[in-house]
Amino acid sequence: MCGILFIAQHDPTRIPARLAERALDRQRWRGPDAQRLVTLDEGRIHLGHNRLAIMDPTPRADQPMVSRNGRYSIVFNGEIYNFRALQQRHGLQLQTGSDTEVLLEGFAARGEAFIDELEGMFAFVIHDSHSGRWLAARDALGIKPLYLHRSRELAVLASEPATVAALVGDAPDLQSLQEWKLLRRPVPGRSFFAEVREVLPGQLVRSAGSQRRFWRLEQHNDRFSDNGFEELLHSVVREHETSDVRNTALLSGGIDSAVIVAMSQVQRTYSVGLAEANEFDAAADTAQALQRDLVQVTLGADALVQRWCDLTKLRGEPLSLPNEALIHAACSAMAPDEKVVLTGEGADELMFGYDGLYRWALQAPRFDPNAFLQRYGYAADVAPTGRFTDWLLELTEGRSAIDAVEDFFFSFHLPGLLRRMDFASMAASKEARVPFADRRLVDYCYRAPAAEKISATESKIPLRRALARRQLTGPLNRRKIGFSTLAHPAVHRHDEYRRFQTHVLKELAWS
Structure with a gap:
């Protein structure tokens, strides 16, 4: 990279x-x-x-x-x-x-x-x-x-x-x-x-x-199966380990990173969080079950803000998400010869992991852009631009609500997450690899029946079954927080994002 x-x-x-x-x-x-x-x-x-x-x-x-x-x-x-x-x-x-x-x-x-x-x-x-x-x-x-x-x-x-x-x-x-x-x-x-x-x-x-x-979202597979998906994913993960340097992985307490680590050969993993909010115990449980080493990286509240400012200055434009600072801290803690890091981006898009939005779409009679943005957006007092509204209407025209949401997450949300991961890892001179974000997996999973991925109580069903088959049940029963910068659960994401934006804009001196 x-x-x-x-x-x-x-x-x-x-x-x-x-x-x-x-x-x-x-x-x-x-x-x-x-x-x-x-x-x-x-x-x-x-x-x-x-x-x-x-x-x-x-x-x-x-x-x-x-x-x-x-x-x-x-x-x-x-x-x-x-x-x-x-x-x-x-x-x-x-x-x-x-x-x-x-x-x-x-x-x-x-x-x-x-x-x-x-x-x-x-x-x-x-x-x-x-x-x-x-x-x-x-x-x-x-x-x-x-x-x-x-x-x-x-x-x-x-x-x-x-x-x-x-x-x-x-x-x-x-x-x-x-x-x-x-x-x-x-x-x-x-x-x-x-x-x-x-x-x-x-x-x-x-x-x-x-x-x-040379590639676009199209349905290539109409016979989705758990076994077929798991075999393909395992092959893709092993392929993503190809390198002439040492590989490692990010490990939270959740499902996505547990699947990647379980299917990989990495021996040392990294978890990161705030002193006040982290998933260290859950990540340690997964690492122990998989017999992998775990390094825990802790960031204090002041250090988090300072890293936002330092990374903004380095990038020369707004950071994407607050937790770029956490990813950068984890990658910065890696050994110099650990240059490749496996991560779990893309699993939520493949497997309908944003369950609240996907369940809303499954029940909606049609795709309503305003109702969708009320659920997806990160500010209650900012209106969408005209060009974004035009783009969204063109993307979703003629599609059912669930198909529109699936396309939105692949076309808009996932590239944003990938940009976050690319920058946060590269700023620490590490190469992040994202096995779930592989076009062969997208071709296999795109437009598969929603019931194969999500139910009234669970999302990412094939990933859950893959872990259950490996008798790794810990991640299946935990509330996911990921690498979150929310020190207190009572803080609304809009408030946290606004605080993050304030520091970023002050560093950039943009109006």
Whole structure:
């Protein structure tokens, strides 16, 4: 996992190499193991990379990387979990043991069609020195961030929107700020800056301006079964453990992380919480049952606020959620050689874990946007923007309430959580991997009958059965709090979120 930067400009003096290097420095925290900038075409092209070395951590796998034929250059962030299978399938000749080279040589051999075969998390830009063209792509579910500024004379892509905004002199987008106050993130396709766009999950963008979706939410499976799901999940978890460094995992007292740890081979896990509110006893119970080590990381109230401020300054835009500070604290406590951390994001979307909203949708005669936002929103006194309302109506048009809510959580909520996890882990120079957020699992579970996932009393039924089969019943009977920043249960989430926002906005000095 890394940070990437790509600049294509008609005027080579507009963003000289020294400014591109400064932009790379701005996101050095995304990849402290190596940093390099390559300039091509007399200064019209800059490719920059910050590397967190995971696969083949030797300098030979540093980026930007050039294809064997000398035609293509790549900057890549993420992991391709099926890279060894792709190498064998296409007979690729390699000089490194990295997934970066498989991606690059596979593209050189097969072009865009190779992207459709990738299983993993990724954001990358490939430049063709023969034609001068470039293309960029982002993984199906939006695990890895990718942001773009484009005009007739200039294109800038990077892992961090603040990096792009600083290069092009962009200002904060006040509509995005309003959306953040209510929904914790901007509307899909936007960033917190007026002229910086989010490359959407599953989207490929070309230098000429055209684009295509190489993956979208569609029903691929009409024969869901517990056994089929569990077998696929187990395979995906093991695939996500592929690395040349030590792996670990986050462990709360709940179901999702317990399933991931149970199916993995990690030996040391981490739990984090406030001194006044945590799940340490529950996490310790799960760790003991699974015979894994557990490290408990405690954050005081003052330290929580200070970490909000420090992380906001580092990111250069609003944090997504208050518990980014807790995730960052846990990742910061990990050993230097523990670079990969497995987490449970995506389980609630796959298995209808937000049970109150899903049960409301199952009983609703139709999808009512206002009623939904009253239940989902994080502020009672902030109205949705017009562009968000338009986006939501387009997403949910013609759908039943339950289908609309399922699509909303995959299209809006999950990418926001993944952005939180990516930043909070990368700020501590760790690579978070999210096995539940795998397109094969989504393809398997999407539009499965609701009764397979949720009942009147339980949600995430297949995950519960998977734990019961392993005789791990502790997480099944606990009230979930996760890595919560609520020190007192009586505090309403709106009040806590408003307190969090106040500190974030004060640090940013945004209106």
